[in-house]
Amino acid sequence: MFGLKLLEERIISQGQVIGDDILKVDMFLNHRIDVELLGKMGEEFHRLFAGRGINKIVTVEASGIGIACITAQYFSVPVVFAKKGAHRNCNDEKYIADVFSFTKNETTTIGISKPYLGPEDKVLIIDDFLADGNACLGLISLCEQAGATVAGIGIAIEKGFQAGRRKLLERGYDLHSLAVIKSIAGGRIEFDDAE
Amino acid sequence: MFGLKLLEERIISQGQVIGDDILKVDMFLNHRIDVELLGKMGEEFHRLFAGRGINKIVTVEASGIGIACITAQYFSVPVVFAKKGAHRNCNDEKYIADVFSFTKNETTTIGISKPYLGPEDKVLIIDDFLADGNACLGLISLCEQAGATVAGIGIAIEKGFQAGRRKLLERGYDLHSLAVIKSIAGGRIEFDDAE
Numbered sequence: 591m592f593g594l595k596l597l598e599e600r601i602i603s604q605g606q607v608i609g610d611d612i613l614k615v616d617m618f619l620n621h622r623i624d625v626e627l628l629g630k631m632g633e634e635f636h637r638l639f640a641g642r643g644i645n646k647i648v649t650v651e652a653s654g655i656g657i658a659c660i661t662a663q664y665f666s667v668p669v670v671f672a673k674k675g676a677h678r679n680c681n682d683e684k685y686i687a688d689v690f691s692f693t694k695n696e697t698t699t700i701g702i703s704k705p706y707l708g709p710e711d712k713v714l715i716i717d718d719f720l721a722d723g724n725a726c727l728g729l730i731s732l733c734e735q736a737g738a739t740v741a742g743i744g745i746a747i748e749k750g751f752q753a754g755r756r757k758l759l760e761r762g763y764d765l766h767s768l769a770v771i772k773s774i775a776g777g778r779i780e781f782d783d784a785e
Numbered sequence: 786m787f788g789l790k791l792l793e794e795r796i797i798s799q800g801q802v803i804g805d806d807i808l809k810v811d812m813f814l815n816h817r818i819d820v821e822l823l824g825k826m827g828e829e830f831h832r833l834f835a836g837r838g839i840n841k842i843v844t845v846e847a848s849g850i851g852i853a854c855i856t857a858q859y860f861s862v863p864v865v866f867a868k869k870g871a872h873r874n875c876n877d878e879k880y881i882a883d884v885f886s887f888t889k890n891e892t893t894t895i896g897i898s899k900p901y902l903g904p905e906d907k908v909l910i911i912d913d914f915l916a917d918g919n920a921c922l923g924l925i926s927l928c929e930q931a932g933a934t935v936a937g938i939g940i941a942i943e944k945g946f947q948a949g950r951r952k953l954l955e956r957g958y959d960l961h962s963l964a965v966i967k968s969i970a971g972g973r974i975e976f977d978d979a980e
Contacts, residue, residue: 616898616901617900617901618863621865621866621868621897621898621901622863622864622865622901623850623854623857623863623864623865623866624863625854625857625858625862625863625864626861628854629858651846651847652846652847652850652866652868655818655847655850655851655854656850656851656854656864658851659818659820659823659850659851659854659855660854660855660858662818662820663820663824663855666821667820668813668817668818668819668820669817669818669820669851670816670817670818671816671818671847673816673847702816703811703816705812706811706812706816706817
């Protein structure tokens with residue numbers, strides 16, 4: 591398996607490395623969103639996960655929503671995004687999970703209202719980043735609580751030097767990341783093309 | 786101008802009225818996202834705002850992102866979404882505005898980092914809801930600070946019984962809402978097709 595070269599090129603040309611472990615891709619993914627690039631990524635996720643009976647894409651607000659919606663068009667399925675925190679007009683019962691965010695250095699509770707996820711669902715989890723894997727494990731937990739099947743996990747950018755991949759593979763999940771970063775030490779971005 | 790009938794039908798069949806003023810559309814727009822419906826909405830926004838030289842779509846996280854991304858595909862332009870609150874790996878200088886949320890009953894600061902919006906931009910503002918107009922005025926303020934031109938405002942669902950429309954029209958903005966709700970009193974949803 592190889593990464594999506596287009597995405598790797600974009601990370602090299604427009605990504606910003608901050609310190610030893612933060613990669614900022616606000617130019618095309620997390621603040622400004624290049625929907626044409628997202629289209630190529632969605633097409634690739636479809637190629638990787640087609641034929642598995644996926645009937646729902648699950649992600650978490652906010653950065654996952656764009657890539658999840660554009661990918662969902664290729665599968666002709668709806669998206670459900672987990673919400674962070676509590677909300678006045680959300681008084682349904684929810685599935686909830688606590689997620690520690692490495693970037694924000696805080697724990698957030700994410701939730702999906704029960705009517706929107708259930709045992710009939712074969713889910714593709716989509717997210718923009720995989721680092722320590724906590725957001726992904728939180729989404730898996732919501733799916734498990736709902737009795738839904740996680741048919742695959744599609745990540746835009748994986749920090750291969752953190753523990754997320756190992757945690758997900760240990761649990762037997764089928765993970766594909768479009769770009770896997772081996773190292774950003776010293777501000778130099780190196781990819782692992784051997785996924 | 787008339788609303789998008791498909792959206793009105795969906796609001797009737799799947800919207801939930803809570804109290805006298807909250808309409809919850811978590812089934813297709815704000816939690817579960819029907820990307821096929823969003824495609825029809827994006828197509829309609831393109832029909833309404835084509836030919837104005839729009840080169841950027843601006844929205845606010847989180848619920849605006851899906852509709853903005855899908856609409857952006859029809860215009861072949863990028864999306865920039867305003868972020869809420871502060872964030873560890875966002876240390877660029879930002880344009881910021883305070884927005885009072887009727888639904889959450891609280892004021893949030895929204896911001897767009899300066900590199901992502903500027904005087905060269907002709908912006909279509911897209912959002913899921915228009916009620917009192919505060920989120921929209923916040924986005925307009927960010928555009929003004931950046932020297933960008935607001936070429937149009939496209940709203941999925943407008944609560945026509947609140948003050949948003951008046952505030953935006955008074956300032957001369959070109960506003961189109963795909964569905965305008967006249968009343969939800971007593972749990973009965975009535976549309977205003979006379980926009």
